[in-house]
Structures are given as structure tokens and as C-alpha cells.
Amino acid sequence: MEDFFEQDPLTCARGLVGCQFHWHGCVGRIVETEAYDSVDDPACHTWFRPATRAFVAKHPAGDAYVYLNYGVHWLFNVLVKGGRRSGFVLFRALEPLGGIELMRARRPGVKDALLGAGPGRLTRALGIDGSAHGTGFLRATTSGIFTGDPVETIAGPRIGISRATDLHWRFGDPSSLSLSRRF
DNA sequence: GTCATGATTCAA
DNA sequence: TGAATCATGACA
Numbered sequence: 001m002e003d004f005f006e007q008d009p010l011t012c013a014r015g016l017v018g019c020q021f022h023w024h025g026c027v028g029r030i031v032e033t034e035a036y037d038s039v040d041d042p043a044c045h046t047w048f049r050p051a052t053r054a055f056v057a058k059h060p061a062g063d064a065y066v067y068l069n070y071g072v073h074w075l076f077n078v079l080v081k082g083g084r085r086s087g088f089v090l091f092r093a094l095e096p097l098g099g100i101e102l103m104r105a106r107r108p109g110v111k112d113a114l115l116g117a118g119p120g121r122l123t124r125a126l127g128i129d130g131s132a133h134g135t136g137f138l139r140a141t142t143s144g145i146f147t148g149d150p151v152e153t154i155a156g157p158r159i160g161i162s163r164a165t166d167l168h169w170r171f172g173d174p175s176s177l178s179l180s181r182r183f
Numbered sequence: 184g185t186c187a188t189g190a191t192t193c194a195a
Numbered sequence: 196t197g198a199a200t201c202a203t204g205a206c207a
Contacts, residue, residue, distance in 0.1 A: 034201070043201070048199090069200065069201065069202065070200060070201095070202055070203085073202050075201060075202085077201085088201095090201060092201085119201070119202075120202050121203080158201070159202095160200090160201050160202065161200095161201055180202090
């Protein structure tokens, strides 16, 4: 699966929709992603953060890039490099498939379909925080990504960014009930 | 729909 | 020192 991330970010982001994301006892179906290009994408952290450019240079494809957004929520990305272009894929939403009890325990009172319906909710449901940053989670035994059944995947503008809003680099399964927002 | 929340990075 | 930031939940 590591060579999967040796493509361009758009191909990776689109191809991940419908895949299964395993994370230390929990499993979810990825239903929403976004692509970021490390070179000519003003919305990518590499555009304005030297530390992120260093991360791209030092880490292999498939390593996790995790950071705290708005001082409140951890966001989970995967490094893409080695193909025609490098960048990141942001995991924005997933449907719980396994280990749901663990997710519920982390988010008391939240409906199952909403446990992973957003990039911040996703990390909280899975228990992801800064300790996952820079790890090669694809090579671990209790985490990884596996192909699932093919699904319809559509594209739309990325969410929450102020630059390059014309690029339709958000991908998702429009039939999912666990999207962070409707397409 | 509005609004408060509040860590980290980086430039000034 | 301060501006910017790939969001969420509570409330009306």
C-alpha cells in the first residue's frame, strides 16, 4: 500500500474513497478526502511553512502528517511523493465499520454516522493525536489502509480554505451519510 | 444562522 | 507580539 502514495495527490485522494482505514482496533470506510499539492498549491502548508517543506523532504511516501488546527482539532494527512507530483491527502470523513464501541466511548452521546463525519471528529473517534505525526502507520501491524468495494466518487471545492478555492480537489462518496458536508 | 473556543508556526 | 489557521459544538 505504500506505493499507492507514490502517485500524484489527486489520484491518491480520489482512490482512497471507499477504502478501509484501520487504526489500532478501529476500522472505518473512507468517504471523503482532499488533495494538496506541495509545489503550486497556495492552500498547502508547504506554501507558507518551512517545517512542512522539510517534512516532505525527509519523510517517505505514506507517512502520517498530523497537526493541530485552530488550536482545537487534530487533522490527519498522508504524505504523497515519488510520483509525478508530491503533496498530501487529508482524511476528512469515514463511516465506522469496526471497533465502534471504542469510538462511542471517545465521543459519548454522538450518533454513529457522525463519529467520523469531519476531519476533527475522525481523529477524535480514532484517538489520533500529535503522537501519530511522522509515523509510518502503513507498515504497522495494527494500522493501515485496505482496498474496499468500488464506489461512486465525485469532486468539489475544498472546505475551509481561503486560497485556491477554484480547485475541485475534494473527493467523496455522495451517497454517504457521514460526510462533513454535502457535495 | 452566529459565536466562542484556543495551540502552533512563523514573520516582524 | 501578533496574525493566520484544511473545525466543532452550543446556542438562537
